[in-house]
Amino acid sequence: MLCRAAAVLRRAPRAVPRRAFTVAIDGPAASGKSSTARAVAHELGFGYIDSGSIYRCATLLALRQGISDAAEDRAGLAALVGQADIDVRIRPGPRPAGPGQIVVPDVQVLLDGEDVSRAIRSPEVNRLVAAVASDGPVRDAVLRIQRSLAAAAESLSTARHPAHGGVVMDGRDIGTAVFPNAELKIYLDASAMARAIRRWDQMSSQGNGPAGSADAGNAQEQPPAAHSSVEDIARELEKRDYTDINRKHSPLRIAPDAVVIDNTNMTFERQVHAIADLARERMGVPRRHDDDDM
Ligand SMILES: Nc1ncnc2c1ncn2[C@@H]1O[C@H](COP(=O)(O)OP(=O)(O)OP(=O)(O)O)[C@@H](O)[C@H]1O
Numbered sequence: 001m002l003c004r005a006a007a008v009l010r011r012a013p014r015a016v017p018r019r020a021f022t023v024a025i026d027g028p029a030a031s032g033k034s035s036t037a038r039a040v041a042h043e044l045g046f047g048y049i050d051s052g053s054i055y056r057c058a059t060l061l062a063l064r065q066g067i068s069d070a071a072e073d074r075a076g077l078a079a080l081v082g083q084a085d086i087d088v089r090i091r092p093g094p095r096p097a098g099p100g101q102i103v104v105p106d107v108q109v110l111l112d113g114e115d116v117s118r119a120i121r122s123p124e125v126n127r128l129v130a131a132v133a134s135d136g137p138v139r140d141a142v143l144r145i146q147r148s149l150a151a152a153a154e155s156l157s158t159a160r161h162p163a164h165g166g167v168v169m170d171g172r173d174i175g176t177a178v179f180p181n182a183e184l185k186i187y188l189d190a191s192a193m194a195r196a197i198r199r200w201d202q203m204s205s206q207g208n209g210p211a212g213s214a215d216a217g218n219a220q221e222q223p224p225a226a227h228s229s230v231e232d233i234a235r236e237l238e239k240r241d242y243t244d245i246n247r248k249h250s251p252l253r254i255a256p257d258a259v260v261i262d263n264t265n266m267t268f269e270r271q272v273h274a275i276a277d278l279a280r281e282r283m284g285v286p287r288r289h290d291d292d293d294m
């Protein structure tokens with residue numbers, strides 16, 4: 001009898017079919033959401049969706065159609081966004097520089113088949129995107145795109161890893177509005193000064209230095225006039241935090257069930273390993289980075 005039971009157990013499928021695992025990463029500007037989310041997705045073999053890039057595509061559409069940031073002019077934008085074909089793909093990025101180093105893949109964004117990865121980070125888009133992202137109907141249209149892109153990315157990932165596939169999405173309202181039932185919600189935070197220093201470094205590494213850089217990551221806080229100091233950038237980031245927290249539609253909030261990670265004094269590697277291991281723990285698979293207990 002025992003032998004029979006054992007044989008039946010051996011024949012039983014190992015993994016019970018389950019919904020794919022969703023990791024939602026939210027937080028203020030320059031807290032490290034997108035770089036962390038991409039690295040975590042790579043480490044777990046998950047899909048990745050940069051939700052900010054969808055708002056940026058909506059903004060590019062507005063600019064190309066000559067739609068200004070006046071609310072009445074934006075009335076038709078939500079319909080345009082709903083009809084657009086927007087795709088966000090993860091690209092195998094630079095190889096790690098040494099053994100054990102973290103891979104942060106690049107992201108490619110397609111708007112109606114055109115590669116707009118650079119165009120959506122132009123100074124014009126940076127200037128308009130916050131206004132576009134505060135529009136209720138545009139947010140509803142983007143929400144539908146976010147969910148359908150995530151479903152596609154999840155099914156690709158689960159086709160490769162049937163027992164533990166999933167998707168990582170980063171933004172401002174992923175754990176609160178887009179995926180309120182996400183299996184793991186992270187709220188990534190850091191002091192305004194730490195974020196300003198990172199932004200400064202980002203701008204410097206992109207060529208012209210903070211004073212003249214046109215495209216510094218996603219830096220919307222960069223005014224047309226050049227920044228003279230890290231303190232200026234910190235003040236701009238605080239202004240943006242205020243706008244994000246106080247806007248009417250989907251304001252930036254910490255979901256009650258989110259794990260808050262303040263990475264002010266944390267290395268990039270540690271936060272990536274910690275989040276990946278939290279996901280593994282919740283999926284019931286062994287942790288890989290035992291030193292990274294949070
Ligand atoms: N723990 C960390 N220590 C130092 N630098 C970090 C850390 N985490 C992320 N960074 C760096 O901070 C910079 C900003 O990160 P990232 O672009 O991922 O932020 P973000 O939150 O997605 O920004 P935004 O909201 O504007 O899109 C990047 O250069 C990233 O490599």
Ligand SMILES: Nc1ccn([C@H]2C[C@H](O)[C@@H](COP(=O)(O)O)O2)c(=O)n1
Pocket residue numbers: 051052053055056129130133170171172173174218220
């Ligand atoms: N889930 C999201 C993602 C982004 N936004 C807003 C915030 C920014 O104004 C804009 C672009 O985001 P970024 O690429 O800089 O991360 O979109 C949002 O409201 N909700």
